[in-house]
Amino acid sequence: MYEAHLRSLLSPLGIYDLEEHSASGAAVCALGTGLDTVSRRLEEIEREALTATAEGEGLARREALFARRPAAVTAEDRRAAIAALLQIDGDSLTPAAIDRTIRGCGIRARALEMGGGQLRVIFPEVAGEPEDFDQIRKIILDILPCHLEVEFYFRYLTWAECEAAGYTWGQVEAAEYTWESFQLAVPPER
Structure with missing residues (x-):
């Protein structure tokens, strides 16, 4: 590029x-190659x-600034998580701001204010305990103010939902559910 x-x-x-x-042509080629290398490095x-x-x-250098690495995998999700974490300040203690920050960190969760300094964290898109919950829990507890009492709420199939769906033990056995897989057979939210 620079040689031309x-x-x-x-x-x-x-x-x-x-x-x-020629000597001049070789010098121009060498200079062009050097300038191309510098240009690529500057772009990076x-x-x-x-x-x-x-x-x-x-991204790695920014993530190192935080106590825990965000629960995000792709570069796009990591960027969003870093941006969310960088927005935390003294005015970020509203439930909506906490909720945005948690979701911005790549955690599919919602924060709900329960009153009396209590906050419930739910995982609406996941039945049962989310994968990598230990890491997610640590990140959430790092984000949230220490004066709030945090309750993690996991979604499992309820007896009322079984009754409303008209499940029989015969249907459950025919579907070859185990107890663990059956309690995670939560109907999709409408």
């Missing part, structure tokens, strides 16, 4: 032999310097 640019700049002067096998540094465009080193 240098050749186009120097060619009109007519004082350099710009053939590939610029990309990693901004949370919105970082893909690797920039």
Whole structure:
């Protein structure tokens, strides 16, 4: 890229032999290669310097600033989690702000104020305990103010839902449910 640019700049002067096998041509080739390398590195540094465009080193360095790594896997989700964590300040203690921060960290949860300094964290898209709950719990407890009492609420199939669906033990056995898989057979929310 830069080699062609240098050749186009120097060619009109007519004082350099710009053939590939000449000393001047080789020097232009070497300079162009060096400038291409520097240009690629600068593009990478610029990309990693901004949370919105970082893909690797920039995300890892930002995540190292926090007590726990966000529960996000893809670069896009990691960027969103970092942005959410960076928004936490003294004014972030409303249930809506806490809820946004938790979801921004890649955790599919909602925070509900229960009154009296209590907060319930629910996982509406997951039946039972979410995968990697230990990590998620630590992240949530790091995010939430220490004066709040936090209750984690997990969703399981209830007897009322079984009755409303008209389940019989015969249907449950025919579907080859185990007790563990049956209690996670929560009907989708409407």
